[in-house]
Amino acid sequence: MPFKIIASQCxxxxxxxxxxxxxxISEKGGTFVIDPKKCTECIGHFEEPQCVAVCPVDNTCVIDxxxxxx
Amino acid sequence: xDVSALDEASLAGSAVNIGEIMQAIAxxxxxxxxxxxxxxxxxxxxxxxxxxxxxxxxxxxxxCYSEEAHxxxxxxxxxxxxxxxxxxxYCNRKYDCANESRPxxxxxxxxxxxxxxxxxxxxxxxxxxxxxxxxxxxxPLANPKKTFMTFELVARAAPDIKLCLSTNGLMLPxxxxxxxxxxxxxxxxxxxxxxxxxGAKIYPWIFYNHKRYTGLEAAKILNDRQLQGLEMLTERxxxxxxxxxxxxxxxxxxxxxxxxAVKSRGAFLHNIMPLISAPEHGTVFxxxxxxxxxxxxxxxxxxxxxxxxxxxxxxxxxRADAVGLLGEDRSAxxxxxxxxxxxxxxxxEMRKAYxxxxxxxxxxxxxxxxxxxxxxxxxxxxxxxxxxxATKASGLINEHFGHAKxxxxxELSTTGAKLVGxxxxxxxxxGGYGEEESxxxxxxxxxxxxxxxxxKIGGCPKSNLLKAGIEPVDxxxxxxxxxxxxxxxKSYLERVQSGExxxxxxxxxxxxxxxxxxxx
Numbered sequence: 325m326p327f328k329i330i331a332s333q334c335x336x337x338x339x340x341x342x343x344x345x346x347x348x349i350s351e352k353g354g355t356f357v358i359d360p361k362k363c364t365e366c367i368g369h370f371e372e373p374q375c376v377a378v379c380p381v382d383n384t385c386v387i388d389x390x391x392x393x394x
Numbered sequence: 395x396d397v398s399a400l401d402e403a404s405l406a407g408s409a410v411n412i413g414e415i416m417q418a419i420a421x422x423x424x425x426x427x428x429x430x431x432x433x434x435x436x437x438x439x440x441x442x443x444x445x446x447x448x449x450x451x452x453x454x455x456x457x458c459y460s461e462e463a464h465x466x467x468x469x470x471x472x473x474x475x476x477x478x479x480x481x482x483x484y485c486n487r488k489y490d491c492a493n494e495s496r497p498x499x500x501x502x503x504x505x506x507x508x509x510x511x512x513x514x515x516x517x518x519x520x521x522x523x524x525x526x527x528x529x530x531x532x533x534p535l536a537n538p539k540k541t542f543m544t545f546e547l548v549a550r551a552a553p554d555i556k557l558c559l560s561t562n563g564l565m566l567p568x569x570x571x572x573x574x575x576x577x578x579x580x581x582x583x584x585x586x587x588x589x590x591x592x593g594a595k596i597y598p599w600i601f602y603n604h605k606r607y608t609g610l611e612a613a614k615i616l617n618d619r620q621l622q623g624l625e626m627l628t629e630r631x632x633x634x635x636x637x638x639x640x641x642x643x644x645x646x647x648x649x650x651x652x653x654x655a656v657k658s659r660g661a662f663l664h665n666i667m668p669l670i671s672a673p674e675h676g677t678v679f680x681x682x683x684x685x686x687x688x689x690x691x692x693x694x695x696x697x698x699x700x701x702x703x704x705x706x707x708x709x710x711x712x713r714a715d716a717v718g719l720l721g722e723d724r725s726a727x728x729x730x731x732x733x734x735x736x737x738x739x740x741x742x743e744m745r746k747a748y749x750x751x752x753x754x755x756x757x758x759x760x761x762x763x764x765x766x767x768x769x770x771x772x773x774x775x776x777x778x779x780x781x782x783x784a785t786k787a788s789g790l791i792n793e794h795f796g797h798a799k800x801x802x803x804x805e806l807s808t809t810g811a812k813l814v815g816x817x818x819x820x821x822x823x824x825g826g827y828g829e830e831e832s833x834x835x836x837x838x839x840x841x842x843x844x845x846x847x848x849x850k851i852g853g854c855p856k857s858n859l860l861k862a863g864i865e866p867v868d869x870x871x872x873x874x875x876x877x878x879x880x881x882x883x884k885s886y887l888e889r890v891q892s893g894e895x896x897x898x899x900x901x902x903x904x905x906x907x908x909x910x911x912x913x914x
Contacts, residue, residue, distance in 0.1 A: 339479070
């Protein structure tokens with residue numbers, strides 16, 4: 325289950341893009357999106373998912389339960 | 395202003411046509427006359443005061459670091475740094491109304507290349523634009539690649555423009571050497587506390603070393619890094635301004651401690667700003683009803699701290715994409731779309747010639763003030779009062795009462811006239827209110843002033859101001875502010891002495907809280 329970004333909440337600040345260890349985040353249509361194929365939930369890299377930790381809007385980077393666990 | 399007019403001036407080549415340049419100055423000010431009567435014989439050192447020459451050289455045309463310079467020189471911010479690494483309770487990044495004017499808010503993000511082109515476009519159109527700052531809308535040092543790439547491109551294309559940046563300080567120690575290498579000799583750090591217990595009430599979290607910290611731990615890391623960064627900068631001779639947001643009941647009294655802490659570490663200037671807080675901003679403080687300070691509370695705190703170090707009183711808390719003089723915002727003229735369509739010719743000689751004329755004006759202004767002040771020396775009076783001034787630029791009383799988007803506030807005493815603040819009156823959706831409502835807003839904003847100096851004023855607002863106990867003064871239209879204020883003060887003292895009028899204390903004044911229209 326990779327992370328996803330709730331577009332309606334994204335401020336497009338780009339903070340997550342540079343923190344992602346997998347280069348899974350990019351700008352698309354004015355907000356940022358996570359490539360589920362690249363997201364590893366930061367397991368093996370950091371203690372906590374970096375996009376969640378740096379995002380200025382709570383509950384914007386969330387687990388995408390529709391996809392299988394990493 | 396018309397770019398082509400300046401191109402013509404610049405085409406005169408080595409023999410720069412001063413007449414055309416002066417016309418360009420006049421057009422920029424929105425008037426047809428060229429000022430500068432009453433030339434002074436003394437040198438430009440007149441306003442240097444007690445500053446050492448090497449520091450004066452750094453600040454004399456930086457509008458944020460010199461109160462006197464802000465009447466004449468403009469700055470611009472480029473919004474290349476959207477990411478932030480801390481959360482502040484007075485900031486909400488989600489709010490992006492185009493009419494909103496406060497830090498952390500911009501209309502569009504720029505790439506470093508777009509930013510460099512914009513800087514050249516503005517520098518060619520507004521030759522008194524001397525400073526490029528990167529202030530966000532996030533934190534410049536949370537976007538180091540974009541920030542330093544922008545500085546590099548600008549330094550190469552427009553080497554006469556001063557570079558500065560404004561940061562929360564969390565990543566500052568890591569970048570001090572780069573800052574020094576890029577010759578960024580002005581850095582602003584926002585420091586709201588030196589006590590983590592107070593910091594925890596202002597900062598819910600920070601993101602540092604790949605981890606989110608909260609509470610006391612977050613505030614302690616942030617403060618340690620801020621003070622360490624400040625020390626490292628001042629050791630390298632980089633001028634530091636400290637911004638502090640005054641939050642009544644949280645850090646208002648504590649800012650005296652902050653002032654001492656930053657002074658002892660070599661900060662050059664302290665800028666205590668009022669909290670801007672309203673529910674519609676969606677900030678934590680806006681939503682929980684935290685109020686901002688009144689004009690009196692702010693001034694009282696600034697006055698306590700002024701014994702310790704230089705205080706900045708002319709900050710407009712501008713946006714991270716502001717363009718122009720501090721009291722104006724011309725960013726709407728320089729949207730990315732417009733900038734990319736501009737044919738920009740960067741002409742250093744034209745800029746230098748223009749700025750030389752500005753310096754002449756400054757010298758004349760200071761000389762006029764000194765002359766008027768000499769006549770005040772014999773006056774014996776303990777009276778100290780505030781007056782409001784409607785000005786567009788150049789240190790002149792040159793704005794109509796009804797057109798003023800802000801008033802500058804000067805404190806008058808027998809020691810002279812000192813700028814102590816300014817009051818914004820261009821409330822958001824003001825057009826939705828009637829004339830009476832906007833007049834009431836203005837009176838509330840300058841209610842602590844004894845007089846208001848204007849270039850022109852209508853009969854109706856005049857009588858309403860008089861009723862409110864504020865004397866409208868239009869006899870000094872298009873004259874220098876300080877000189878006129880001192881001349882008026884002399885006659886005021888005479889009138890008090892003769893018993894014609896009585897000196898009475900004025901009441902409180904309100905600092906605007908609601909959103910503002912940013913564009914002219």
